[in-house]
Amino acid sequence: MAEHCSRCWTSGARRPLLFCALMALLSFLAAGPFVLAEGIVFHVANRCPFPVWPASAPNTGHPVLAGGGFLVPQGKSKRVVAPATWNGRFWARTGCNFTANGGVGAAAACLTGDCEGRLACNGSVGAPPATLVEVSMHEGPGKGSSYDVSLVDGYNLPVSVSAVPGTGAADPSKCAIAGCARDVNAVCPPEMQVTAKSAVVACKSACLAFGLDAFCCRGAYATPAACRGSVYSRLFKDACPAYYSYAYDTTATTASACHAREYVITFCPGRWGGEPDGAAAAQF
Numbered sequence: 001m002a003e004h005c006s007r008c009w010t011s012g013a014r015r016p017l018l019f020c021a022l023m024a025l026l027s028f029l030a031a032g033p034f035v036l037a038e039g040i041v042f043h044v045a046n047r048c049p050f051p052v053w054p055a056s057a058p059n060t061g062h063p064v065l066a067g068g069g070f071l072v073p074q075g076k077s078k079r080v081v082a083p084a085t086w087n088g089r090f091w092a093r094t095g096c097n098f099t100a101n102g103g104v105g106a107a108a109a110c111l112t113g114d115c116e117g118r119l120a121c122n123g124s125v126g127a128p129p130a131t132l133v134e135v136s137m138h139e140g141p142g143k144g145s146s147y148d149v150s151l152v153d154g155y156n157l158p159v160s161v162s163a164v165p166g167t168g169a170a171d172p173s174k175c176a177i178a179g180c181a182r183d184v185n186a187v188c189p190p191e192m193q194v195t196a197k198s199a200v201v202a203c204k205s206a207c208l209a210f211g212l213d214a215f216c217c218r219g220a221y222a223t224p225a226a227c228r229g230s231v232y233s234r235l236f237k238d239a240c241p242a243y244y245s246y247a248y249d250t251t252a253t254t255a256s257a258c259h260a261r262e263y264v265i266t267f268c269p270g271r272w273g274g275e276p277d278g279a280a281a282a283q284f
């Protein structure tokens with residue numbers, strides 16, 4: 001803006017002054033939120049009966065969104081704007097208390113998903129186990145956006161992802177990743193539980209809990225043919241059929257070629273607490 005104007009003022013002519021005002025307005029618009037019409041919007045919603053502290057971390061070469069972490073009180077949502085080709089992950093942190101360490105330092109502030117004790121993760125990935133929303137956005141002409149939900153490192157909360165109807169997805173139903181049929185923490189085997197005050201707050205994957213190649217799809221098990229899941233991954237699958245229950249889970253839902261400009265990431269998309277009371281019970 002300053003550059004345009006200094007040029008205008010020194011010219012001393014009337015018409016350039018008008019031009020200057022126009023350029024100043026355009027610069028303002030370009031620097032303001034208006035330019036974000038070119039990007040993608042994630043509405044990060046919290047339907048859990050408690051606050052969550054969602055976080056996101058970019059893949060290499062992509063920017064940090066919204067400081068990398070923020071509070072979303074129960075029943076609220078936060079609008080996060082991303083570049084149209086953003087790649088990275090979202091997860092939720094639970095049981096946070098940033099007062100204890102002033103929001104800085106390496107001591108964990110959250111019971112799950114913690115990023116070095118900070119509210120704004122600033123690009124750091126969270127501590128597993130945590131349910132991960134993995135996104136690879138490509139809004140605009142071309143291949144479209146894709147995303148999935150992964151329990152490869154374990155689970156802390158159920159989450160769903162959907163495209164906002166009317167924002168560009170030809171068929172929003174193809175852009176939906178469902179939540180869970182039940183809360184994994186309620187069925188987590190003791191050897192995989194993460195507990196706090198005797199409550200199960202997260203559930204490790206078998207890979208995270210035992211570190212064996214057969215569970216982690218590494219070494220001799222680094223192919224889909226050799227890595228076919230386990231009794232543990234099936235437990236995840238039964239609770240959350242849409243998610244990746246292990247690295248080579250071919251039955252997971254992957255939303256692909258979604259051309260929406262706005263998406264909703266909802267933590268605890270369905271009912272919470274207690275057992276579902278019908279066959280077609282609401283989802284967690």
Ligand SMILES: *[C@@H]1O[C@H](CO)[C@@H](O)[C@H](O)[C@H]1NC(C)=O
Nearest residue numbers: 095096097098099100101102
């Ligand atoms: C957070 O931590 C501080 C300092 O340890 C403590 O005084 C406070 O009660 C905690 N808040 C909650 C909600 O647990």
Ligand SMILES: *[C@@H]1O[C@H](CO)[C@@H](O)[C@H](O)[C@H]1NC(C)=O
Nearest residue numbers: 064067118120121122123124
């Ligand atoms: C956030 O990360 C960037 C890049 O690593 C770094 O330059 C910056 O100082 C960090 N900001 C804070 C508040 O930690």
